[in-house]
Amino acid sequence: MASAAGAGRILAPPVEQLRHLxxxxxxxxxxxxxxxxxxxxxxxxxxxxxxxxxFNLFALLGHLPPSLPPPDEAAVKVSGEATTLTTxxxxxxxxxxxxxxxxxxxxxxxxxxxxxxxxxLPKDExxxxxxxxxxxxxxxxxxxAQLLEVLLLPPAQxxxxxxxxxxxxxxxxxxxxxxxxxxxxxxxxxxxxxxVDFVKDAHEEIEQAVEECDPYCGLLNDSDGDNSDxxxxxxxxxxxxxxxxxxxxxxxQELIIPCLALVRASKxxxxxxxxxxxxxxKKDQVAQLDDIVDICDEISPSVDDLVLSIxxxxxxxxxxxxxxxxxxxxxxxxxxxxxxxxxxxPEDSWIPLLISSVDHCMNRIKELTQRVTQS
Numbered sequence: 568m569a570s571a572a573g574a575g576r577i578l579a580p581p582v583e584q585l586r587h588l589x590x591x592x593x594x595x596x597x598x599x600x601x602x603x604x605x606x607x608x609x610x611x612x613x614x615x616x617x618x619x620x621x622f623n624l625f626a627l628l629g630h631l632p633p634s635l636p637p638p639d640e641a642a643v644k645v646s647g648e649a650t651t652l653t654t655x656x657x658x659x660x661x662x663x664x665x666x667x668x669x670x671x672x673x674x675x676x677x678x679x680x681x682x683x684x685x686x687x688l689p690k691d692e693x694x695x696x697x698x699x700x701x702x703x704x705x706x707x708x709x710x711x712a713q714l715l716e717v718l719l720l721p722p723a724q725x726x727x728x729x730x731x732x733x734x735x736x737x738x739x740x741x742x743x744x745x746x747x748x749x750x751x752x753x754x755x756x757x758x759x760x761x762x763v764d765f766v767k768d769a770h771e772e773i774e775q776a777v778e779e780c781d782p783y784c785g786l787l788n789d790s791d792g793d794n795s796d797x798x799x800x801x802x803x804x805x806x807x808x809x810x811x812x813x814x815x816x817x818x819x820q821e822l823i824i825p826c827l828a829l830v831r832a833s834k835x836x837x838x839x840x841x842x843x844x845x846x847x848x849k850k851d852q853v854a855q856l857d858d859i860v861d862i863c864d865e866i867s868p869s870v871d872d873l874v875l876s877i878x879x880x881x882x883x884x885x886x887x888x889x890x891x892x893x894x895x896x897x898x899x900x901x902x903x904x905x906x907x908x909x910x911x912x913p914e915d916s917w918i919p920l921l922i923s924s925v926d927h928c929m930n931r932i933k934e935l936t937q938r939v940t941q942s
Contacts, residue, residue: 578664582719585656588671589715592678592708599682599704604689604697611689613749620684620700621745649674649714649737656718674711681707693751693853695758695860703747706740752848755856758864759841765867766834773830773874777823780815818935819881825931826877829890832925833870833897837863839917840900843909855907862900869893887936894929898922 579587651670655662662670685704688697714737748754815823840863848856873889876882904910905918 578668581656581661581664581667584664584667584671585715585719588675589712589719591675592712592715595678595682596705596708596712599685599701599708602682602686602701604686611687611692613692616684616688617749619687620681649711652714652718678708678711691853693754694857696748696751696754699747699754699757703740703744706743707737710737710740750850751853751856752844752850755844755848755860756841758860759837759844762863762867763834763837763841766830766837766870769867769870769874770827770830770834773827773877776878777827780820815879815881818883818938819877819879822881822883822886822932822935823877825928825935826873826886826890828928829893829897829925829932830870830874832921832928833866833893836897836901836921837866839921840904840909843904847909847911849908852908855909858903859900859907859909862896862903865896866893866900869896883936887932890929890932894925897925 578584652674655666655670661667681704685700688700690697748757840859844856844859869889869892873886873893876885876889901918901922905913905916910916910918
């Protein structure tokens with residue numbers, strides 16, 4: 568943003584200034600999403616980093632938590648921008664162009680300060696930790712841009728209290744920052760916990776679907792001749808599906824068994840990996856922890872793909888492909904974990920047993936799917 572307007576300079580109307588600021592913040596987002604750590608000769612101080620980040624965010628909202636130390640020089644000049652924006656632009660009359668410029672400049676400076684703090688976090692503190700801080704920075708910038716865009720809407724087009732809701736979204740994003748793990752091991756545990764929860768949800772969902780499946784649906788709908796329509800109509804009245812695509816065949820149900828075993832193995836593996844990281848993970852081994860998290864992040868999407876492919880109508884070739892993909896990711900995660908410092912005695916590890924179990928499931932899936940595709 569430009570500095571104070573010179574004598575005789577005509578400022579843009581307040582609405583145009585807000586629109587210009589929103590566009591500027593949007594232009595910052597791609598850089599934040601792919602932003603690299605800035606090289607510096609200064610030694611990284613975690614305590615200073617977190618103090619600066621937290622203060623800048625809460626100064627942006629005009630609220631400083633009582634437990635926070637006195638502010639440093641980077642954020643002394645900013646206070647209450649989000650609250651001020653919402654207060655002054657959600658009622659008439661709107662501020663003057665000069666006052667609008669002052670507010671916009673303060674918002675822009677505060678946002679840039681938050682981004683600068685994120686850029687100061689070096690890679691050797693851990694990629695997993697940097698991703699969490701980056702996500703928080705993106706949410707702050709995006710939330711402030713959303714607030715500006717809501718304030719640009721005419722009252723008739725703006726939902727009631729939408730400006731307050733947008734302001735609150737900025738608050739929520741800022742209030743998540745103090746909850747970010749302060750080191751890479753804690754960040755790794757957080758991400759592994761999320762992966763465990765995602766796989767657990769997928770497992771519970773498909774198990775419930777299997778339990779609710781009537782094993783006789785296929786037989787009840789297996790009719791031929793002139794009576795097929797009457798059978799379908801009768802089954803529909805009784806609550807049975809009249810479309811073959813809505814239930815599992817006997818071959819499908821047989822295939823589901825090793826697929827569910829794979830999903831259970833995925834959940835068990837993630838839980839055990841998380842325990843190993845919690846008990847044996849070292850904060851200074853950031854690269855190995857990042858490797859474990861990166862590969863484990865691929866397990867949940869692979870589980871989702873497999874689970875979705877075993878809902879009817881089932882394509883056995885798709886199930887086999889998705890099973891192979893999950894097995895590949897799962898075995899790689901187990902091998903990376905076994906080779907890392909979190910597994911102090913790999914020769915006595917449970918990991919080979921899990922790998923053997925996973926391979927057995929995959930062989931069974933290959934056998935079942937090959938039988939169906941060749942028939």
